[in-house]
Amino acid sequence: MQRLKDIVIHPFLIAAYPVLALLAYNIEQIDAIIAWRSLLLSIAFAGVLFLLFYLFFKRWKKAGLLASLTLILFFSYGHFYAAARLLNLGSLPLGRHRLLFPLFMVLWAVLVWLIARTKGDLRTGTQTANIIALIALLFPLIGFIQYGVNVRAAPAVGSEDPALAQPISVSTKPDIYYIILDGYARDDVLQARWEYDNSEFLQGLQERGFYVARCSKSNFAQTQLSIASSLNMEYLQELDPLYNDPKKRTRATLPATIRDGAARRYLEGLGYKTVGFESGYGWTDLRDADIFLKPEGGYRENVSLLGGANQFEVMLMDTSALILVTDATLKLPVMLKPDLQSHERMLREHILYILDTLPKVPRLPGPKFVFAHIVSPHSPYIFGPDGEETQNSELDTIVGYTNQVTYLNKRLLPILDEIIAGSETPPIIILQADHGWARDEPERRMRILNAYYLPAGGDQRLYENISPVNTFRLIFNNYFDAGFPLLDDLSYYSAMSSPYNYVPIADDRAGCDE
Numbered sequence: 256m257q258r259l260k261d262i263v264i265h266p267f268l269i270a271a272y273p274v275l276a277l278l279a280y281n282i283e284q285i286d287a288i289i290a291w292r293s294l295l296l297s298i299a300f301a302g303v304l305f306l307l308f309y310l311f312f313k314r315w316k317k318a319g320l321l322a323s324l325t326l327i328l329f330f331s332y333g334h335f336y337a338a339a340r341l342l343n344l345g346s347l348p349l350g351r352h353r354l355l356f357p358l359f360m361v362l363w364a365v366l367v368w369l370i371a372r373t374k375g376d377l378r379t380g381t382q383t384a385n386i387i388a389l390i391a392l393l394f395p396l397i398g399f400i401q402y403g404v405n406v407r408a409a410p411a412v413g414s415e416d417p418a419l420a421q422p423i424s425v426s427t428k429p430d431i432y433y434i435i436l437d438g439y440a441r442d443d444v445l446q447a448r449w450e451y452d453n454s455e456f457l458q459g460l461q462e463r464g465f466y467v468a469r470c471s472k473s474n475f476a477q478t479q480l481s482i483a484s485s486l487n488m489e490y491l492q493e494l495d496p497l498y499n500d501p502k503k504r505t506r507a508t509l510p511a512t513i514r515d516g517a518a519r520r521y522l523e524g525l526g527y528k529t530v531g532f533e534s535g536y537g538w539t540d541l542r543d544a545d546i547f548l549k550p551e552g553g554y555r556e557n558v559s560l561l562g563g564a565n566q567f568e569v570m571l572m573d574t575s576a577l578i579l580v581t582d583a584t585l586k587l588p589v590m591l592k593p594d595l596q597s598h599e600r601m602l603r604e605h606i607l608y609i610l611d612t613l614p615k616v617p618r619l620p621g622p623k624f625v626f627a628h629i630v631s632p633h634s635p636y637i638f639g640p641d642g643e644e645t646q647n648s649e650l651d652t653i654v655g656y657t658n659q660v661t662y663l664n665k666r667l668l669p670i671l672d673e674i675i676a677g678s679e680t681p682p683i684i685i686l687q688a689d690h691g692w693a694r695d696e697p698e699r700r701m702r703i704l705n706a707y708y709l710p711a712g713g714d715q716r717l718y719e720n721i722s723p724v725n726t727f728r729l730i731f732n733n734y735f736d737a738g739f740p741l742l743d744d745l746s747y748y749s750a751m752s753s754p755y756n757y758v759p760i761a762d763d764r765a766g767c768d769e
Contacts, residue, residue, distance in 0.1 A: 259385040260378040263305075263319035266326060268388035270301035272395070273330040277571055279398030283506040286537045289567045301326055316377040320370050323384055328363050332356075333574035352579060359576075405507030428525065428622035429710070429734070430682040432674060433486075434613075435539075435626075436663060437478060438633035439688035441471065441702035443764055444695070451657050456664040460706050463671060465686070470720035470767035471705035472746040472760070473690045476697065479509040480754060481689040482539055482628070485723035486516030488739065490747075491755075501756035510538040518727040522624045525735065530616060534628040535605040541626055546619065550608040602630060603637045603644065610666050614673035617682070632659035633693060642666070656692060671708070681710035683734070685726055697748040701760045709733065720744050720767055 274297050278290045304325055308318035336355055445451040457467050474490065475481040480498075484491050491498035497508065519529055519541070531541030533549035541547065572578060609627050616625055631638065636655025639645055642662050645655070667686070674682060688703035707717055707726075713733045721729065722744040731737035747757035 260382040262385070263315055263381055265381070265384035265388040266301040266305050266319050266322040267298050268385075268392055269323050269326045269330075270297040272388070272391050273297070273575065274571065275392065275395040277574065278567070279395035279402075281567070281570070282399065282402050283509075284538075285567055293568050293571050312371065314377075316381045317370065317373070320377060320380055320384060321367055323388075324366050324370065325363065328359055328576075330575045332359055332576040333572075333578040335359075336578060337574075356576075356579065402505075402507050405505045406511065427680060427734075428527065429680045430617065430623045430625065430678055431522065431527070431730070432613075432616075432625045432682060432684045433627070434684070434686050435482065435628045436632070436686065436688050436704060437628065437630045438690060438693050439660065439663070439704040440691035440695070440699070441704060442469075444691055444699045444702050445657070445660070448692070448695070448699070449653050449657055451660065453660070453664070456668070457706075459664075459668045460671075460686070463668070463675070463708070464710070465671075465684075465706045465708045466714045466717045468705040468707070468717065468719055468721050470762060470764060471703055472701040472720070472722055472744070472762060473688065473703045474722050474724045474744075474746060476690050476700050476748045477751065477754060478536075478689045479506055479513070479538055480749070481723065483509050483512040483516070485687075485689075485726055486513055486518050486626075488517055488724060488727045490724060490742070490745070492757075498755055501753060503755050504753065506538075506754060513539055514541055514543065518731075519624060519626075521727075521731065521737075525622075527622045527624045528619075530619065530623050530625040532609045532612070532627045533605060534609075535602045535630055536628070539628040544626075546623075548608075548612055550604050599635050599637045600644075602635065606631050606638075607642075610670060613670050614677065617674055617677035617679075629663075631663060632656055638662045640665075652694065675708070682708070683710070683713070683730060684708035685730075687723060687726065689723075697758065697760055698763070701746040701748060702762070702764075720762070722746070 271294060274290055274294045278285075278287060301322060304322040305318055308321040309315055312318055312321070332355075336352070339355060440448075442453040442457060445453050460467055473481050474484050480491060483494075487494060494512065495508070497503055497505075523529060528545040529541060530546045530548065531544035533540050533547070572580065606629055609629055613625075613627060616623065634652075634655065636652075636659060637645055638659050640658045640661040642665075645658075671684065671686075674684065684707070686704065686706040686708075688705065691700045691702050693700070703723075705721065705723070707714060709717070709730065713730070716729055716733060725741050725744060728737075728739040728741055732739055746760040746762075748760050749755060749757050
């Protein structure tokens with residue numbers, strides 16, 4: 256403890272804290288690797304401040320306290336700004352930079368003056384700052400440990416299903432394409448909400464032999480929950496008690512539940528190779544697939560020291576004084592604007608890569624299970640109707656969302672033609688959304704595009720309200736005589752903050768009786 260009075264480590268610990276705290280809060284939604292640059296630059300920033308204050312005051316302990324004070328105010332500015340805007344203080348508009356920033360500068364100047372005029376040796380202040388910084392860092396570290404424990408607790412899904420344990424000999428093994436279009440709403444929702452007519456695309460699918468389930472709904476309202484359920488051919492509530500506890504919030508086990516899905520394991524038991532694509536969102540990436548495809552210089556490779564800001568860094572900027580920079584980008588000349596849309600461009604790169612590569616997959620030898628999660632038409636809105644790059648990913652939702660639907664429609668039909676024409680054995684193709692428009696009310700959010708290309712009469716058992724949980728059950732029964740019972744097609748809505756607190760959702764489309 257005595258040692259903490261003499262060493263000055265608190266500026267570096269305080270610089271690391273906001274990065275690690277933000278990462279711990281979002282660890283289930285992002286890849287930790289994208290935070291390394293923020294951590295490095297934040298610590299370097301602390302070192303520069305520490306050195307500058309030392310050069311001016313010639314005292315290490317005083318320089319350390321001044322650097323820590325500056326870092327605390329710097330990293331807390333965005334939080335105060337957001338709180339002031341939320342409170343809407345009326346006659347005292349603190350939610351404006353032109354008032355809040357000068358107040359912060361005055362506060363900083365006063366505190367710097369008070370510390371600078373201190374004559375003592377500051378050993379007690381240094382010890383206190385070191386201890387507080389160490390205690391603060393414990394909280395994100397505990398979060399990381401808890402996340403690791405949750406990941407290790409991932410359920411061994413489907414391991415007791417007797418149908419999955421029985422080896423089956425199948426002479427004809429068609430390639431199976433499972434293409435997820437993130438957030439693609441059902442045609443009646445598109446028409447009712449935005450007067451968007453999707454009939455030409457659906458007709459194009461039907462002309463190619465697809466069955467379009469006009470009454471289909473997702474089983475769950477969120478991507479991770481929905482895909483975990485469909486790839487395991489089971490409702491989450493039946494997979495593990497965790498997924499049936501409304502008080503639980505952790506999503507740490509969902510990536511493993513997706514990666515080790517029962518449908519994949521069943522097909523691999525039949526001799527299928529798994530082909531996966533990097534989506535830009537790591538929790539749906541089958542990185543241990545036999546063939547894992549990603550663009551060269553892709554998502555992780557682009558997170559370089561000098562590259563544009565990734566999504567984690569934008570979040571960090573919005574909670575610190577760097578929000579002054581992000582808010583100023585609308586007024587700055589183009590050549591002076593910081594690059595805050597690199598994440599959108601990287602996501603666009605991934606989507607285009609999947610669309611460009613899918614037609615080439617039939618050339619790969621052997622029977623294949625192909626899983627492609629395309630993060631569109633979900634926001635950010637990065638495609639115009641002809642695929643052009645948009646300048647503002649936060650376009651009006653009507654324009655941005657429907658533009659992406661239009662572009663996907665144009666791309667998908669030729670891609671499907673190429674897959675079918677390039678396959679030696681007619682393939683099985685599932686074109687399915689994980690949920691509807693993300694900002695819709697629960698009833699509409701559950702309504703999804705769900706279309707099947709099941710050759711050789713495989714579509715005879717399809718029905719209008721089939722949901723994702725029964726997709727592979729029906730396909731395996733039709734083509735491999737698997738004997739899976741079909742489940743009731745149910746929809747469970749849950750909010751992002753309470754993923755396992757489910758609310759059953761019915762359908763009110765004419766002719767879509769449960």
